[in-house]
Each structure stands twice: as C-alpha cells, then as structure tokens.
Amino acid sequence: MENKIGFIEWMQKIQSVHYANKPAMERALNKLSDNDFFNLKHK
Amino acid sequence: MGVDISGMNPIIRSPKPEYPDWNTASQEEKDTYFEVSNKWEKENPGDYFRSNWWGWRPIVMLVEFAAYKYDLDIDLSYWGSNDGAGLDNQEDCNKLADALEGIIATQTELEEDIDTIYLNLGSWVSMDGKFLGEEINEQLNEQYPNGTILYGSVIMDDGSIVQPSHSAPLMHVKNFIAFLRECGGFEIW
Numbered sequence: 001m002e003n004k005i006g007f008i009e010w011m012q013k014i015q016s017v018h019y020a021n022k023p024a025m026e027r028a029l030n031k032l033s034d035n036d037f038f039n040l041k042h043k
Numbered sequence: 044m045g046v047d048i049s050g051m052n053p054i055i056r057s058p059k060p061e062y063p064d065w066n067t068a069s070q071e072e073k074d075t076y077f078e079v080s081n082k083w084e085k086e087n088p089g090d091y092f093r094s095n096w097w098g099w100r101p102i103v104m105l106v107e108f109a110a111y112k113y114d115l116d117i118d119l120s121y122w123g124s125n126d127g128a129g130l131d132n133q134e135d136c137n138k139l140a141d142a143l144e145g146i147i148a149t150q151t152e153l154e155e156d157i158d159t160i161y162l163n164l165g166s167w168v169s170m171d172g173k174f175l176g177e178e179i180n181e182q183l184n185e186q187y188p189n190g191t192i193l194y195g196s197v198i199m200d201d202g203s204i205v206q207p208s209h210s211a212p213l214m215h216v217k218n219f220i221a222f223l224r225e226c227g228g229f230e231i232w
Contacts, residue, residue: 004111007146
C-alpha cells in the first residue's frame with residue numbers, strides 16, 4: 001500500500017472519467033448502435 | 044434523480060413505522076410520522092441509503108480510491124447508474140466501510156460532519172445551486188482541472204462564489220459507512 005499514489009494524485013489521473021460510469025456509457029452507445037441497426041433493418 | 048439503496052439483510056432493531064393514510068391524515072399525524080420515521084432511520088442505518096447524483100459520485104470516487112488503495116476485490120461496474128449493482132455480502136461491506144474510514148482519516152481534510160469534499164468532475168454551480176454559463180465553466184475547469192479536490196468554494200474575480208457541482212459533506216459519507224456496517228449487502232437502484 002505504501003507505494004501507491006494518494007487521493008489527490010489519483011483524482012488528477014482519473015479526472016472525470018470514472019470507472020463506475022464506463023460500463024453504463026458503453027451500454028448506452030451499444031443501445032444507440034442497436035437502434036441504428038434496428039432502424040436500418042426496418043427501413 | 045439519484046440512487047436508492049436498500050439493505051439486502053439489514054440489522055433491524057424495531058418495527059418500521061407504518062405510513063399513515065396520506066389522504067386522511069392530519070398535518071400533525073404526518074409530522075409525527077416524519078419525526079418517528081427519521082428517528083427509526085437513524086437507529087436502523089442498514090435499511091436504506093439515498094443520495095442525489097451530485098452527492099453519490101463523490102462517494103463512488105472515494106469507494107474507487109479505497110478499493111485501489113486497500114486492494115479490495117470489488118466489482119465497481121455500474122455503481123454510477125441505477126442497475127442493481129452493489130455488494131452481496133456483509134463481509135465485503137465491512138471491508139469497504141473500514142477502507143473508507145481509513146481513506147477519510149488519511150487522505151482527506153474531512154474532520155467535522157459539515158466539512159465537505161468537492162470534486163471537480165467538470166461542472167460548477169453558484170452558491171444557490173444554479174449552473175454557470177459555459178464560458179465560466181470552461182474558465183474554471185482550466186484553472187481547476189477535472190479531478191481537482193477542494194474543501195471550500197472558489198471566489199471569482201467579480202466576487203461571486205462558486206463550487207464544483209459534485210460534493211459530499213462528511214456526514215453524508217458517514218451515513219453511507221453506517222449503512223455498509225449493517226446492510227447485509229445491497230443493490231444500487
């Protein structure tokens with residue numbers, strides 16, 4: 001644990017992109033592409 | 044908008060107060076219910092935890108950092124959304140509670156319950172909670188890059204006071220820790 005960076009440095013690296021939101025974002029993008037596919041398929 | 048988190052197997056010390064009939068209850072009966080209900084929630088912290096997004100994101104950031112710092116084997120996927128993620132056993136909840144307490148004591152300036160941690164995740168508000176214009180927002184993000192941790196507001200050149208939209212007083216984090224200690228696992232909805 002001693003060699004790990006502190007909260008301030010960690011936050012500077014993480015910035016606003018935090019892991020917890022990433023899957024939700026990916027899923028939203030997937031849904032979007034699914035919808036695009038759906039729309040194309042049913043044109 | 045935010046998170047509703049119920050304990051899966053909470054420690055319950057007394058029966059939960061029942062809702063009065065809101066259509067027929069007098070104001071006094073409603074006030075009594077809220078008073079009794081607040082007292083019950085304090086005595087049974089593992090039953091339920093709620094937060095708006097602005098207060099939840101800082102908690103998730105602290106959780107993520109705690110997991111990193113203390114090598115916790117926790118899957119944090121979907122903790123930032125209403126998808127039923129969480130922890131399914133008390134042992135992991137206790138480990139996280141211990142880690143969060145360690146982080147607060149050693150990595151933050153939070154001491155008093157009203158002490159507040161502000162995390163700049165890209166959005167700023169005025170003291171009355173109004174969002175700032177895009178130009179001011181960008182200017183502040185340049186001065187305080189995303190990820191900056193603050194423990195107070197920022198005074199602008201014109202004297203106005205602003206702060207990052209994402210913040211959590213220590214009391215809010217402590218409430219979550221108290222929830223963790225007695226919830227028996229939880230799901231985030």
